[in-house]
Amino acid sequence: MSTLPFSALVLACVSVLFCARFALGWVVAPVERPEVVAAEPGGAMEVPPKPAGLAPATGEGAGSGDGALTPDICIGMPVDLRNTCWQALARQAAAVDPEGALRTCDELPVGPLREECHADVAETIAPIARERAETICAAVESTKWRGQCHFGMGLATAEIDAEYAISRCASAEAFHTFCRHDVVGEIAMVNLPAAHAICAREEGGTLQRKTCWHGIGKYLARRDMGEAAAACRDATPAWQALCFHGLGWGAAERDVDAALAGCAAFGEFADNCRHGVANQLKRSDPAREQAICESLTNPEAKAKCLAFVTQ
C-alpha cells in the first residue's frame, strides 16, 4: 500500500526525464558542427592533403543486406549522424553506381559537405571513368573543394597513369603544389623513373620544382630509407638537400630513432635528413624537435630548423 505513491513518483520522474530528453534533443540535434576554418593566412591550416584513394566499395551497393548502409538506415539516424551516414553511403555506392552516389550526396545540405561528397565520388571513379570524374570536379562550386576534387583524382590515378595524374594538379587550385608533391610521391612508389622524369622537367616556380623532389624522398622513405636516399642522390643537384629533408620526415613517421640512425649515414645530407625528422616532430614532441635542431651542424639548416620551432 505504501509503495504505490512511491512507484507513482518514480513513474512521474521517468516521464519528465523522458520528455525532457526529447525536447532537448529536438533543440540540439539540428545544430551542425561548424566547419573549422583558418583564422588568418599562414595560421592553422585546415585541409591536410587527401589520403590515397578510397578503399573499394563493399557489397553490391546500397541495400545489399550484407551490412552495407542503405538510405533507410541514414533516414533513421539522429540528425547529427545522418550527414555522416549519407557521405558514407555515397562512398559505398560510388564505385558501382556513380550517379546514384551523387544523388545520395544531394541529400546533404548545399555547401562544403555536399561538395566534399561529390569530390569523393569523383576520386572513387577516377581510375575507371576519368572524364566523368573531371566533369564532377568541374561542377563543384567552391574553389576549395573543386581543388580538392582534382587533387583526389590525381592521387587516385597515380598508380595507373603518371602523366594523367600529375596533370590533375594543374586544376588543384590552392593545393597545386601539395598535389604535385603527393602525386609524384605516389608515382615514385610504383614507378620511380616516371616520378624522376616528372620532377626532372623542372616545371613551375621554385616551390613546385623543389617540393617535387621532397615528395619522392618522403614517400619512398616511408617504405625504405636506403631506397629513398638513392633516389635523392639522383635528384637535380639543387634539390638533393630538400629531397633528404623529405626523406627524414617520411622516415620519422615510422620510427624516429631509426630515422635519426639512418640519417647519420647520409654524409653531407645528414643534417637535411635530421632537419626533416625534427620538423616531423613539431606536433608530437616539440622538445625533441628543438634538441634535434640544436644538434645540426649545417648553420643554414640549423637556423631554419630552430626558426620553425617557435612558429
Added chain:
Amino acid sequence: MAWRLSRPAAEVVVPLDERSPEQISEKEHEDWLRKLGYTD
C-alpha cells in the same frame, strides 16, 4: 554613433584554401607548405 561609423570595417580574411593560386603570396605559400611538411 559617429564613432561607430568611423571605425574601419573588419578585414575579411579569406582562408588560403579558398583562394585561387594567384591570390596567395609566395611567402604564404611557402609557410603553408612548411607547416604541413612539404618543404624545409
